[in-house]
Structure formats: C-alpha cells, structure tokens
Amino acid sequence: MKVLVAVKRVVDHNVKVRVLADGSDVDIGSAKRAMNPFDEIAVEEAVRLKEAGVASEVVVVSCGVAACQDTLRSALAMGADRAVLVDTAAELQPLAVARLLHALCQREQPQLVICGKQAIDDDAGQTGQMLAALLDWPQATNASKLRPGDGHIEVTREIDGGSEVLALTLPAVLTTDLRLNEPRFVSLPNLMKAKKKPVDSVTPESLGVDVAPRLRTLHMAPPPARTPGVRVDSVAQLMERLRAEAQVI
Amino acid sequence: MKTLVIAEHDNAVLHPVTLHAVTAALQFGGEIDLLVAGHDCAVVAGQARRIAGVARVLHADAAHYADQLAEPLTELLRSVLAGTADHYTHVVAAAGGFARNLLPRVAARLGVAPVTDVVRIESPETFVRPIYAGNVLATVQSLDALKMLTVRATAFAAAPTGGDCPVLPLAAAADPACSRLVARQRVQGGRPDLGSARVVVSGGRALGSADNFRRLLEPLADTLNAALGASRAAVDAGFVGNDSQVGQTGRVVAPELYIAVGISGAIQHVAGMKDSRVIVAINRDADAPIFGIADYGLVADIFEAVPALTQALAGCGEGNFSS
Ligand SMILES: Cc1cc2nc3c(=O)[nH]c(=O)nc-3n(C[C@H](O)[C@H](O)[C@H](O)COP(=O)(O)OP(=O)(O)OC[C@H]3O[C@@H](n4cnc5c(N)ncnc54)[C@H](O)[C@@H]3O)c2cc1C
Ligand SMILES: Nc1ncnc2c1ncn2[C@@H]1O[C@H](COP(=O)(O)O)[C@@H](O)[C@H]1O
Numbered sequence: 259m260k261v262l263v264a265v266k267r268v269v270d271h272n273v274k275v276r277v278l279a280d281g282s283d284v285d286i287g288s289a290k291r292a293m294n295p296f297d298e299i300a301v302e303e304a305v306r307l308k309e310a311g312v313a314s315e316v317v318v319v320s321c322g323v324a325a326c327q328d329t330l331r332s333a334l335a336m337g338a339d340r341a342v343l344v345d346t347a348a349e350l351q352p353l354a355v356a357r358l359l360h361a362l363c364q365r366e367q368p369q370l371v372i373c374g375k376q377a378i379d380d381d382a383g384q385t386g387q388m389l390a391a392l393l394d395w396p397q398a399t400n401a402s403k404l405r406p407g408d409g410h411i412e413v414t415r416e417i418d419g420g421s422e423v424l425a426l427t428l429p430a431v432l433t434t435d436l437r438l439n440e441p442r443f444v445s446l447p448n449l450m451k452a453k454k455k456p457v458d459s460v461t462p463e464s465l466g467v468d469v470a471p472r473l474r475t476l477h478m479a480p481p482p483a484r485t486p487g488v489r490v491d492s493v494a495q496l497m498e499r500l501r502a503e504a505q506v507i
Numbered sequence: 508m509k510t511l512v513i514a515e516h517d518n519a520v521l522h523p524v525t526l527h528a529v530t531a532a533l534q535f536g537g538e539i540d541l542l543v544a545g546h547d548c549a550v551v552a553g554q555a556r557r558i559a560g561v562a563r564v565l566h567a568d569a570a571h572y573a574d575q576l577a578e579p580l581t582e583l584l585r586s587v588l589a590g591t592a593d594h595y596t597h598v599v600a601a602a603g604g605f606a607r608n609l610l611p612r613v614a615a616r617l618g619v620a621p622v623t624d625v626v627r628i629e630s631p632e633t634f635v636r637p638i639y640a641g642n643v644l645a646t647v648q649s650l651d652a653l654k655m656l657t658v659r660a661t662a663f664a665a666a667p668t669g670g671d672c673p674v675l676p677l678a679a680a681a682d683p684a685c686s687r688l689v690a691r692q693r694v695q696g697g698r699p700d701l702g703s704a705r706v707v708v709s710g711g712r713a714l715g716s717a718d719n720f721r722r723l724l725e726p727l728a729d730t731l732n733a734a735l736g737a738s739r740a741a742v743d744a745g746f747v748g749n750d751s752q753v754g755q756t757g758r759v760v761a762p763e764l765y766i767a768v769g770i771s772g773a774i775q776h777v778a779g780m781k782d783s784r785v786i787v788a789i790n791r792d793a794d795a796p797i798f799g800i801a802d803y804g805l806v807a808d809i810f811e812a813v814p815a816l817t818q819a820l821a822g823c824g825e826g827n828f829s830s
Pocket of ligand 2: 264265266267294296297319320321322350352355372373374375376377378380381382383384385386
C-alpha cells in the first residue's frame, strides 16, 4: 500500500520564540528550523511499514516556502521514496493544509496518510482530522501502536486517562503521538543518497486550492509573567510558607 | 447569537469539563443548547439539564454513539449544524482528547476553520490562544459565519448547577461504520483526575525508576489527595503511564498547588502547568529553569526532601486536604 506522510518545517523545539515589539508577529527570523518532531515519528513509522513489506511506497509532502525542501530531504534520507513540495509563500492554516493534502491524495491515491498529532509552532492539532473529514476516511489520532491488516488497520491511541484500540477500514488517516516510535538518526551517506531521490513541486493554484486564511491574527503577546518566587531553605520553611502565605494546605 | 456546547461524557457521568465549556459559551450572551450524544445515556442528559444557563439539552441516543467515535459523531453534528447554519453562531467544547479528535473533523466537513485551546474570549469572533508551547498568546479573529472552538477548562470556571431545562430527543444520523472500538483501558487508581485535581504532584527523570516514582510520590500524593503527573522524560523512561504527561504535548493543568519533583522545567513541560496558582519546585540544581516559575523553590535532593515533606504534611492532619 502507498503511504503519504505530511511533514511541516517548524522552528526547532529548542528555540524559545519571542514576540516582535509591535506585537504583529513572532520574531523567528533566522532561528533554526527542523522537521516537526511528530512528523519525524510519522516518517519513521511509514519507513518501518515499508521495511516490513507492508508499505509499497512512502511519499512525503510539505506545504510552504522553498526551504521546506530541506525538510523533505531529511524525510527522504530517513527512507521515504519521493517527495512533493506544495510551493507557496502564503500563510497556511490547518484547514488550508488539509485541503492541499486532500487534493494531493486525490492525485496520489494513498491507502494510508500519516500526520503528526500537532505542529509545535501553531499547536493546532487539527490538520489530520480535517484531512480525514475531507476525504471521508476514518481517523485515529494520537497513535502509539499500529497493527496493519488486510483492508483494515488496528491502531492503539492515547486518550485522556488511558488508551484505546480502534479498528479502521482502509484508506485511513492517522496522527502520531510521542510513543509510536523513536525516529532514526539520518546518516551522512543516506543524506547524500536522498539528494538523488525525486522532489516534485506543485502549487496551490495547480491543485485548485484556495488557501486564504479564515483566521486573522490581530495581535501577539508574551504570556503574563509570574511574580518572582522565593527560595526556601528547608522542608519546614516550605510548609510554613504553603500554610501561612499561600494558604494552599 | 446561539451556541451549541458538546457535552463530554462516558454514557454514565457528565464530565465536569463540560461545565467549564458552558461558562465560556455564556460569554457570547446568547442562548445555549447542550448536545448529549451517546448510548443509553439518559442519565447524562439528566445531569446536563441541571446546568445553569443551558436552554435545552439535545439528546441523541444510538448504539453507534456509545464509544464516542469521531466518525459517527461528526455526521450527527453535521446534520445538526448544516440544517440550522443560520441558527447556531458558535460551537464550543472543552479542549482535551475528546474534542480535539472530534471538533476539527466536524469543522472541516462544514468548511470552518476551528480555533483550538482558547484561553480567553475577547468578543464573539475574537479569541486568545497560546502558540509555540505557550510562549506566545495569539489573538485571532474568525472570519467564518460559524465559530467553532475548544476552550481550556483551566481558563474558565465551572458553571453552577441548579438549572432545570427541557431535554429534546434528537434523531440519530446514519452510521458511517468505518471505525470500531476494539478495546479501551482507563487507568484506575482512585486518584483525582489530573485535569481537575486541586493538587498535582509531578515527577521527572530524577525519580530514576518506576519503583522510586511510586515509593516517593504516591505517599505525598495520598496525603494531599493529589493527582499524579509527570514530565515526558519520566513517561518515556516508563516510570509512569503516558496519560500522566503534563505539558505542551500532554495534559494542561492549572491546580491550586503544583509540586514539581525532580523536573528541570523545559518549556514544553512548563506549557502544561504554568497557570497553576501555586508552584513548588524541588530540584538539587539551583540553576534549574523550573525555579524561574516556581513560587517556592527548594534546592534539595528529592530522596530526602520528599519523604520529609510527606511526613510533615501527614503530621498536619488529613482533614485539611480534601478537594
Ligand atoms: C516535541 C516535544 C514535545 C515535548 N512535550 C513535552 C511535554 O508535553 N511535557 C514534558 O514534560 N516534556 C515534553 N518534552 C520534553 C522536554 O523538552 C524535556 O526533555 C522534559 O520535560 C525533561 O523532563 P525532566 O525535567 O523530567 O528531565 P530533565 O530535564 O533531565 O531534568 C531532571 C531534573 O532533575 C534534577 N535532579 C536529578 N536528580 C535529582 C535529585 N536526586 N534530587 C533533586 N533533583 C534532581 C536535575 O537537576 C534536573 O533538573 C517535549 C519535547 C519535545 C521535543
Ligand atoms: N505546512 C504543512 N506541510 C505539511 N504538513 C503539515 C503542514 N502543516 C501541518 N501539517 C501536518 O499536520 C500535522 C498537524 O498540524 P497542526 O494541525 O497545524 O497542529 C503536522 O504534524 C503535519 O503532519
């Protein structure tokens, strides 16, 4: 079966993002970028499905500026077969990405789409479910274990306070949680090999998708700072403060 | 202005986060309908109709809603919302696993861009939500006619009960029958739920093992009637189940008291607990970032400080700590 994986280029998780002084946007300028961590997990899982003989081809897709090609190259170096860049400088919100992926799915006809459960920049956690809705396919979000079968797939997913197992008919959309796998490191030889793998480029226009945002960002601000705390020297002092000052015990 | 709130429940008990979603919905000033969709869940509809501020409970009961799967519920919501698009202006659900799974699916069906994890409502179309692991608060305006949002229970108080509204039966929609629940496990422990506990005790990598995690933190949590949380490092190392993870990609909590034990305070962790009223950190590294947000910081070895704290608290008498 063909597996399609959506990978987003985001600001590296180690970067502490700040707001521009005028509150118009975040100040990310030249901050280090990386593949969204959940998408690395998605690529890893797809590649493992291929190594296990379950997947026949792994296609990775990224939507955004030309530099997303770096992200696609990393995915190819992890073992994906080919890549598609949806090339656009427009601001992309989850619904627009879901529509772009929907259009690509109609072209590529995958049996399984794997997204991350959330992008660590917008923290939206929406795209996979929206894609599943547009395709009218079943979904399993927050996947922590897959058991592919014939025409269906069993997915263990994390839920509040526990976990559950769903059986979905294929084709289906999954989103990855942290415990699905541990992504491999990309070796230099594989990175070199990845340079030879094909990267197609399309545009929202060529896919016939209107990506105009439906949410307008009016303002950005840092969260209110907490009033500085105090150090206590002993458990006894801590107890005293919690009782007399904070009145929480 | 008219809002549909989606109730969260397990066919037996209305989840308390629903009360917080109602409070958020009340800020729009219009009428509120509450949707209870499940199976054999009349008892939940009965609980729902007591929430003050709710005008009507819409009760859809069918076997294919028993497991709260996204696919059949989406079809139901689509029929309710598409049929009355000129009717409802807002759809609200409490942020969390259930709504996160469902709401974006419904929204895409209707061509709406949802706004997830709202922490403040500025106007009927303007909402504040955290991005970048809570390092930034974005104020966004929805341009869609129908606004669909999930709201953080920690940012809105619980609506009071004492109401008495009618329950209207709602016809079920067709079952897409493309997904099926095979098994579900919820961690039982007789502890308060992480999302609503008054006190949360969280452990980090420093605990070193599942055994230490239990031995050190359970007695402390017991004396405080606290929920147990954890950092991702503690979960990844298998000290405790994944449902305990607090943070950007785990649960978001805001208890009265949060005690971080052997947790460094990475931004991804802080994103999930920084709105707690009182934060205590115990860490032997005086430079650990967690001290930057702690109200009370104790530089100490957790293997000494935690048993001492447990003992000191136990000495105070237990009656003080019930939630
Ligand atoms: C995509 C992504 C998502 C993430 N999501 C989350 C999330 O939701 N939640 C989360 O928590 N993390 C998350 N993380 C991980 C996060 O970045 C940190 O790695 C993690 O929070 C660290 O956990 P920790 O504080 O337990 O471990 P460490 O950072 O290793 O800290 C352990 C602390 O214990 C102290 N210590 C050690 N021994 C003792 C002792 N005997 N007595 C006292 N103190 C001691 C040390 O001084 C240190 O400060 C995420 C990371 C990524 C990349
Ligand atoms: N611009 C994008 N390009 C490719 N995939 C994306 C993009 N934005 C989001 N995704 C996918 O959707 C997931 C969830 O993103 P979000 O809904 O924004 O939190 C990500 O983990 C990716 O798999």
